[in-house]
Amino acid sequence: MTDQIFAYITHKNGVADDSALELSVAAGKINADAAVTAIVAGAGDSLSAVCDEMAKAYPTVWKLDNDALAYPNAEVIRNVLASILPDNAMVLVPHDTFGMDLSPGLSVKMNAAFISDVVDVEGLSDNTLTIVRQEYGGQVSTHVAADISSGAVINVRPGVFQPDDIAAVSGEVVDKSDDIEITDAKRRFLETVEAEVGDVDITKSDVLVSVGRGIEDEDNLEIAFDLAKAMGADVSCSRPIVDAKWMEKSRQVGTSGQTVKPKVYLAAGISGSFQHLGGLKGNPFIIAINKNTKAPIFQVADVGIEADILDFLPELTEAIEEL
Amino acid sequence: MEILVCVTRVPDTAENEIEVNSDGTDIGRDDLVYSVNEWDNYAVEEAIQIRDRVGGSVTVVTVGDDESEEILRREMAMGADSGILLADGAFDGSDGLGIARILKAEVDKGNYDLILTGAQSEGGTAEVGGMLAALLDLPFASLVNQIEIVDEKKIKVGREIEGGNIEVSEIDLPCVLSVQTGINEPRYVGIRGIRKVASLDIPTHGAADLGVDPATVGADGARVKRMDYFIPDLGEGAEMLEGDTEEIISKLIELLKAKGGLK
Numbered sequence A: 001m002t003d004q005i006f007a008y009i010t011h012k013n014g015v016a017d018d019s020a021l022e023l024s025v026a027a028g029k030i031n032a033d034a035a036v037t038a039i040v041a042g043a044g045d046s047l048s049a050v051c052d053e054m055a056k057a058y059p060t061v062w063k064l065d066n067d068a069l070a071y072p073n074a075e076v077i078r079n080v081l082a083s084i085l086p087d088n089a090m091v092l093v094p095h096d097t098f099g100m101d102l103s104p105g106l107s108v109k110m111n112a113a114f115i116s117d118v119v120d121v122e123g124l125s126d127n128t129l130t131i132v133r134q135e136y137g138g139q140v141s142t143h144v145a146a147d148i149s150s151g152a153v154i155n156v157r158p159g160v161f162q163p164d165d166i167a168a169v170s171g172e173v174v175d176k177s178d179d180i181e182i183t184d185a186k187r188r189f190l191e192t193v194e195a196e197v198g199d200v201d202i203t204k205s206d207v208l209v210s211v212g213r214g215i216e217d218e219d220n221l222e223i224a225f226d227l228a229k230a231m232g233a234d235v236s237c238s239r240p241i242v243d244a245k246w247m248e249k250s251r252q253v254g255t256s257g258q259t260v261k262p263k264v265y266l267a268a269g270i271s272g273s274f275q276h277l278g279g280l281k282g283n284p285f286i287i288a289i290n291k292n293t294k295a296p297i298f299q300v301a302d303v304g305i306e307a308d309i310l311d312f313l314p315e316l317t318e319a320i321e322e323l
Numbered sequence B: 001m002e003i004l005v006c007v008t009r010v011p012d013t014a015e016n017e018i019e020v021n022s023d024g025t026d027i028g029r030d031d032l033v034y035s036v037n038e039w040d041n042y043a044v045e046e047a048i049q050i051r052d053r054v055g056g057s058v059t060v061v062t063v064g065d066d067e068s069e070e071i072l073r074r075e076m077a078m079g080a081d082s083g084i085l086l087a088d089g090a091f092d093g094s095d096g097l098g099i100a101r102i103l104k105a106e107v108d109k110g111n112y113d114l115i116l117t118g119a120q121s122e123g124g125t126a127e128v129g130g131m132l133a134a135l136l137d138l139p140f141a142s143l144v145n146q147i148e149i150v151d152e153k154k155i156k157v158g159r160e161i162e163g164g165n166i167e168v169s170e171i172d173l174p175c176v177l178s179v180q181t182g183i184n185e186p187r188y189v190g191i192r193g194i195r196k197v198a199s200l201d202i203p204t205h206g207a208a209d210l211g212v213d214p215a216t217v218g219a220d221g222a223r224v225k226r227m228d229y230f231i232p233d234l235g236e237g238a239e240m241l242e243g244d245t246e247e248i249i250s251k252l253i254e255l256l257k258a259k260g261g262l263k
């Protein structure tokens, strides 16, 4: 069973997502001897480019070319995969918004185990795959053992399996387009609406004061804006602040918000979930201020301060103003 | 429109620091504050708003135990018309698929047009909604942050994808949607609201009532099992600034100057 591992390749405009190679690393950790097959579904010319790119990392690439796959509608792709994957297969999918949409239902259709948001692989023995995942927004980790005797759909957290040392291969692209079955979709893609642009473009900011749920109340936002003004910084935030409608969506840092690349990032009352950190690029100097010393943000920050931000931020502002 | 919303009771991460217990078998449960899962609360609010626009009813359901009743009542105080508790010793230790199977059995007893779940809960697996849809053979969309009722047969939904962009699709009813936070502003529920629904009857359905084969749910039916809880050793982490506030602030200011954090 486990010598059959598949990786679902996410791609856009002829370019594979970063997760494409990460899945190959994750597959190698599950079973170093497995022959891993990349599955690239889509339509038209751009698809061939992605397949060729993938053939440099995967020994076999399945190309699924069909107009119905031009946009990755999870329902259509779920049915295609369920019809084409062999019994008891293991398939890896990135745990992004597409993977979250596709995979749970795919596991049911394949009668396979579903293992979500994997951050590390412990090992495989017989039919038990043991992995590591996190709960409570990354505050605690768990070992999870899955019975994969009838296959598995494994969602892999983006960004953790870094492809530093993938040996280049010259894989074979196999056109499987004639083997797939396209069914009428009960969910039909209409359009993508781009996120709204706001008054400040935080993607251009060198210094960000970023606030999270620890700010507790809309009225307290003022202390973050005061600090930012003193520092010459802009204010950004985590998702709960936008959900509460306290700040514009355009100020949200994270996978479902903006990708920022400041020099300095001051995270105040932010726990450090992977979706938040996913929007932080360019290796900034991270300062975390949090009253919980066990908050995951302290694992990625350069400098940490254990403090109540409601007291600390105003004091810091005052000290900077006095310089 | 008959709407079912699946909800769950979880330790509130905004109120608790979650830690591992002494033998690593569980999180520390002493003095934990529980609440309804954040995502579910948005799902219930959305259901109530849809009902208020187009008519129908909202039922909230949870797989849980006696203590889960409090969150059903809370969501009924928000405006859900009725609540159902699915509880049975045989359900203990279910994995996501087990929970989805139990919910499916309850869905089969009703006549729902729209079934909502939260996008994920404390475990972050984001699995129950998609599994439930597949078990029911209904269309599904995850991370929904817009719902527009087109007519009795179909709706338009927006899914929040990377970068906050919205993927808009048309989807046939009945369907299952998992709801993302931020879709609406859930209304506040006070003690008085909860008191008003305190005497409403909440039926409990067990495995036998639902016709669920106990072997397919609970710990025995689970293919995916959590073995422990632990805190990983992730190396050094942040350099913690120590001292009194004044000292910390002056150290921080020096660092900010050095790193270009002050203009």
Ligand SMILES: Cc1cc2nc3c(=O)[nH]c(=O)nc-3n(C[C@H](O)[C@H](O)[C@H](O)COP(=O)(O)OP(=O)(O)OC[C@H]3O[C@@H](n4cnc5c(N)ncnc54)[C@H](O)[C@@H]3O)c2cc1C
Pocket: A097, A137, A211, A212, A213, A214, A215, A237, A238, A239, A240, A252, A253, A254, A255, A256, A257, A258, A268, A269, A270, A271, A272, A273, A274, A275, A276, A279, A289, A290, A291, A292, A295, A307, A308, A309, A310, B013, B014, B119, B120, B143
């Ligand atoms: C598909 C998907 C996409 C997502 N996209 C994003 C995204 O783009 N961006 C994003 O941010 N999140 C995103 N999330 C949500 C994410 O999972 C977390 O829920 C969120 O990042 C948590 O925000 P937070 O750290 O502000 O809040 P919490 O996790 O609640 O953390 C608050 C922190 O503040 C601390 N604190 C509380 N009070 C104080 C105080 N007075 N002083 C000091 N510290 C205090 C607490 O100890 C805690 O560590 C997404 C989730 C999903 C499912």
